[in-house]
Amino acid sequence: MTFSRRKFFAVAGTTAVGTLMVSPMEGLLSRQAFGRKLGKGYGPLVPDPNGLLDLPAGFKYRTFSLTGELMNDGTKVPGGHDGMAAFPGPRNTVILVRNHELSPTSETQVQGPNPYDPFCKGGTTNLVVGSNRQLIKHFTSLSGTYRNCAGGLTPWGSWISCEENTSTPTSFPLGDRNYVSKFHGYNFEVPASTTTAVKPEPLIAMGRFNHEAVAVDPKTGIVYETEDRGDSLFYRFIPKERGKLEKGGTLQALKFKDIFQAQTFADFPKRKPMKVEWVTITEPNPPEDTVRVEGFAKGAAQFARGEGIWYGDGEFYFCCTSGGALGLGQVWRYIPAKETIELFVESTSAAELENPDNIVVSPYGDLILCEDGDDQQFLVGVTPKGELYQFARNAINDSEFAGACFSPDGKTLFVNIQTPGITFAIWGPWTSHRG
Template identity: 65%
Template sequence: MAFSRRRFFALAGTTAATLVVGDALKGLYARAQGTAITTDAYGPLIPDPNGLLDLPRGFQYRAFSRTGDFMSDGNSVPGGHDGMAAFAGPNRSVILVRNHELSPNSTTEVIGNRYDEFCKGGTTTLIVGPDRKLIRDYASLAGTYRNCAGGPTPWGSWISCEENTSTPETTPETIEQPANSGIFVPNPNKVSKRHGYNFEVPALRRPKNGTVDPVPLVEMGRFNHEAVAIDPRTGIVYETEDQGDSLFYRFIPNQPGNLQAGGILEALKIKDMPKVNTKTNFPVRKSFEAEWVRIEDYDPDKDTVRKEGFEKGAAQFARGEGIWYGNGEFYFCATSGGANSGGQVWRYIPGRNAQEGGTIELFVEPNDKSILDMPDNIVVAPFGDLILCEDGDDDQFVVGVTPKGELYKFARNAINDREFAGACFSPDGQTLFVNIQTPGITFAIWGPWNKA
């Protein structure tokens, strides 16, 4: 999907990736110390009589697109609802492109033009009306492996990320089961192609065959991808990796707006701190200069991209997951960072161009799982807060962080203890869309956002 440079920058301000964020957000880190500060920004959560979603008073939701429902293309809604983004559609509609984190042995699957005949992950696309009711839905990417998160582009597409690096060689057709039994059975996770890539899914047009031609964006790297966010000024793509010793990457495209044209993959290094592990004992609120080291072997046979970067001095992060762009800055979660592995949020401010390294700082680290328990997906709200999706133990919450650095519970999963995912706002900023991964349900939430 090629775009002219003029077209790219014309579109840069029109999608959910570039929601305007108030200057107050920059004051967020002023009180984000190791000791967390909490607030009842919207008041206490009210138990939901339907047992789905507890919200503050004055807010309401609509639930739709549940696993097993029939879609407009005749297929069933697959499970594993995960990362998601919202785009402006015709007639005031909202287009959602949603990931499905499914493995070859999953009980549900995305049906369509497959990248890998054995894999069941991919994306579905949902058209939601201005009344927040589902108009239609259909499969849009199929045959990929564990599509966890991703990110919207300024030119109106979704980058879907595979969180798996399986190859045909690493998943033989049969496995010994149980171990040392001499009995070999079909391998439920067999694959026919290499995995660990990103795929692009257009939001504003549906391919003729229903699903996109699944083309891996190889030069963006082969690793356990989690999420991406794009700088609309430069077209540089920032990428997270879900590993305990993950790196933070950027992809400099040869042609901004055309990721299939290839580019350069790099990993972030903190100046004068080579090979630093940022999980614990890292100062909060202190800004560090960033440098970038080039990844030469971006498509290795084994999962070694992060090993190459670390040997060149790149910084390690404890499970990089959700990332979002807002107001010229990037915020990403290190899900198991911190002294209690309860999670961190990092803030990266890019330079004016690829030659400038930018700065990075540890933004939030509460170290109290009753306040924040392993944040995963993240979105910068149009009113300035960060909205975090928990993927921890026990009860799961959507957690907000105010411009003053105060954390609050905004929503609770009243069904079970499974994770929230895919938080994103409608282009008009009035509706928060979010998923409960299992059983897969998508919610539209609205109410008095300006109250806080």
């Protein structure tokens, strides 16, 4: 993931960049050069003259909030840009809450006045973006947490930031670079409206495990949670009081109604809805990383590295990054009104889809998947019929895409390249692929 100092300053000077129109032959050549199959979508990707982000013709982008830049609170933008969500702000602004997936050994850190654990470097930053897609301000909003990978937005205007690590003070001896002073593996809530760093409060009842992402059912207030492990479970948290996650609730894990301890890694039929039920986790905050062990013992289904999840139109879509016969990824669809789950997409080749991570349901009917594979990284679109297409390519290096989310008006797609840490705003001729 090399990134030269010279290119960094080129990115820092980038404002809006328009992609060029290409001939059919040029489009064919570009596809061959990328070595990836192109399905339906917005057309072939056009090589970016700035060498940052290849997009279909007609789309533009702007970059901001790069690692190392000085923020409005006097701290520097940390690295590890990851999960993110967009909220409506005052005076036609957009507020982004952005995770930073940083460990105690990371070279950069989220700096705040009241860290949860002073030995940890992860957390979140808030960004205020104007109607012209220009950055107005950015600042630390959560600090002292461990590997904030993804999370999810809530209907009440907050971001749930998830720790993807379950270290404890006894995991490493004092003095080890990985030492922590508190238990980790929790969710933390960050209001989009905050103007300063929040006081971190772990949402203990939501479980202590390798959290990845969450999504909230706006009809019920139930929170669905993914877990990034090879033998992960799919959870739901039923709060005692809607919108008040800190007041506790019940944690449960999904079980296939007719399959005890289902293992969904491979050999599941696509587009076949299967009935589910839920088993209750009696120890959501165990001293060891055993939440998934308890759930599986009760018959819950295992998934291959549950990662990004997003809600849209009564349905939840979540990625299993290493799922499928080839280990290249799956996308599952859960419909709470029917209590069914089905395998929606499974990659059949790296040219088609390679290890999807974060996910967003677009306002235009498609899913946008952020790849986290071993080579070239793409944003991959999925139509309502399950057809795959490339929407963007990281032209900088082989670092993952993360944090894809749309502005409240649906006109701008925000996304991160994790390393060296860049946030993009993308806009252009969006079209509906419904029907």
